Amino acid sequence: MPNARATHLSRRGILAAGGALGLGAVLAACGDDDAKSGGSDKETSAAESGPWSFKDDRGQSATARQAPADIVAFVGVAAALYDYGIESKGVFGPTTLKNGKADVQAGSMDVSKLTVIGNEWGQFNIEKYAALSPDVLISTMFDATGTLWYVPEESKKKILAVGAPTVGISVYDIQLPKPLARMLELAKSLGADTTSETITKAKKRFEDAAARLRAAVKANPEIKVLVGSASQDIFYVSGSDLSIDLEYFKALGVNFVEPSAAALKASGGWYENLSWENVDKYAADIIMMDNRTSAIQPADITEGTWKKLPAVKAGQVIARNPEPILSYDKCAPLLEDLAKAIESAKKVG
Numbered sequence: 004m005p006n007a008r009a010t011h012l013s014r015r016g017i018l019a020a021g022g023a024l025g026l027g028a029v030l031a032a033c034g035d036d037d038a039k040s041g042g043s044d045k046e047t048s049a050a051e052s053g054p055w056s057f058k059d060d061r062g063q064s065a066t067a068r069q070a071p072a073d074i075v076a077f078v079g080v081a082a083a084l085y086d087y088g089i090e091s092k093g094v095f096g097p098t099t100l101k102n103g104k105a106d107v108q109a110g111s112m113d114v115s116k117l118t119v120i121g122n123e124w125g126q127f128n129i130e131k132y133a134a135l136s137p138d139v140l141i142s143t144m145f146d147a148t149g150t151l152w153y154v155p156e157e158s159k160k161k162i163l164a165v166g167a168p169t170v171g172i173s174v175y176d177i178q179l180p181k182p183l184a185r186m187l188e189l190a191k192s193l194g195a196d197t198t199s200e201t202i203t204k205a206k207k208r209f210e211d212a213a214a215r216l217r218a219a220v221k222a223n224p225e226i227k228v229l230v231g232s233a234s235q236d237i238f239y240v241s242g243s244d245l246s247i248d249l250e251y252f253k254a255l256g257v258n259f260v261e262p263s264a265a266a267l268k269a270s271g272g273w274y275e276n277l278s279w280e281n282v283d284k285y286a287a288d289i290i291m292m293d294n295r296t297s298a299i300q301p302a303d304i305t306e307g308t309w310k311k312l313p314a315v316k317a318g319q320v321i322a323r324n325p326e327p328i329l330s331y332d333k334c335a336p337l338l339e340d341l342a343k344a345i346e347s348a349k350k351v352g
Contacts, residue, residue, distance in 0.1 A: 074092055221256060
């Protein structure tokens with residue numbers, strides 16, 4: 004869910020309200036490989052696949068003469084594809100920290116081997132992008148209008164003019180298993196062996212984790228979970244609608260704190276803004292906190308009102324990535340961690 008992209012309210016509000024990004028209703032899947040020279044390595048590596056086509060979640064079909072080899076993707080997408088054996092040449096979105104280490108959204112990728120064409124919101128180096136001779140541009144979508152996440156509005160036309168087809172995978176108002184399945188389909192189209200033992204085991208682990216979470220909730224139905232994110236001036240309480248992980252957790256029975264529709268309205272339905280003075284508005288036994296680098300982490304929160312919360316005092320605070328890496332390997336632990344927290348939680352809220 005696209006809250007807590009930054010620690011400033013104005014930027015956060017823009018990012019949270021899906022349509023407000025203003026990238027337009029649809030980004031056309033334009034161009035084809037005929038317009039690019041393409042090196043022999045690229046053509047050789049994908050030659051056996053023949054013509055490639057993938058219908059994305061905008062209903063648009065991206066096509067090429069063969070399965071794309073030179074992939075540029077939003078970092079979370081690249082991380083998911085990496086888990087399926089598909090490597091990206093370039094990425095955009097939070098990839099490296101100031102110390103050069105990998106951002107949480109980079110997953111298992113070796114970021115030193117990636118060409119990063121934009122590490123922050125609004126950054127997208129078109130010259131670097133074009134120099135990669137991309138076969139396809141892939142991102143997620145946090146709204147129903149086809150907005151490609153982290154593709155800047157002001158650069159959209161120039162980015163599309165490079166000629167690579169685009170693919171959008173929806174992560175808006177659906178449950179986690181659907182985008183997981185879609186990412187696996189995309190990986191398969193790009194050459195992944197989706198019947199491999201590694202992938203089969205990861206999918207089984209995810210299914211087992213879902214069963215464990217359902218059982219944990221059934222055994223501890225009174226446990227209330229609040230989903231939060233911290234910035235310097237505001238504490239954000241997420242509603243369980245719209246976000247792929249929270250909608251799925253709710254379907255498995257998790258009892259979430261739910262801000263009112265009126266409170267959620269200002270953010271387009273994503274979250275309620277609370278001042279730190281009012282951070283105790285809701286009673287909760289477990290708090291799930293945004294672990295992205297754009298959010299202040301629990302250990303760094305100095306507000307006294309936070310430290311007095313029963314769940315905080317009880318040590319019942321766990322991490323949450325509002326932008327899950329869409330591979331079964333990365334999503335299974337999300338369910339396992341929440342199940343473990345609910346299994347061991349004390350009623351404190």
